[in-house]
Amino acid sequence: MQEDDVTMPSKDLLDLLVCPLGHAPLREEGESLVCTRCGPRFAIKDDIPNMLIEEATLPEGCSSLADLPCVKAGDAKVDLG
Numbered sequence: 001m002q003e004d005d006v007t008m009p010s011k012d013l014l015d016l017l018v019c020p021l022g023h024a025p026l027r028e029e030g031e032s033l034v035c036t037r038c039g040p041r042f043a044i045k046d047d048i049p050n051m052l053i054e055e056a057t058l059p060e061g062c063s064s065l066a067d068l069p070c071v072k073a074g075d076a077k078v079d080l081g
């Protein structure tokens with residue numbers, strides 16, 4: 001079996017990446033990474049995940065970062081302004 005050039009982040013990379021808010025694991029969903037705990041969607045552009053929470057798509061029902069479970073878990077360092 002040959003290894004093709006992959007356009008998605010490698011499994012190893014995915015293992016290293018965690019939610020920037022609560023450090024929960026992420027899962028790959030199409031061209032984005034989704035926090036398995038709090039659900040924001042981080043877009044992958046040019047093979048590089050954009051882990052900026054400010055640019056992530058919040059899950060339905062979450063109007064602000066303060067609603068996210070990872071933030072409530074207390075690990076997050078976000079400026080809720």
Ligand SMILES: [Zn+2]
Nearest residue numbers: 019035038070
């Ligand atoms: Zn999270």
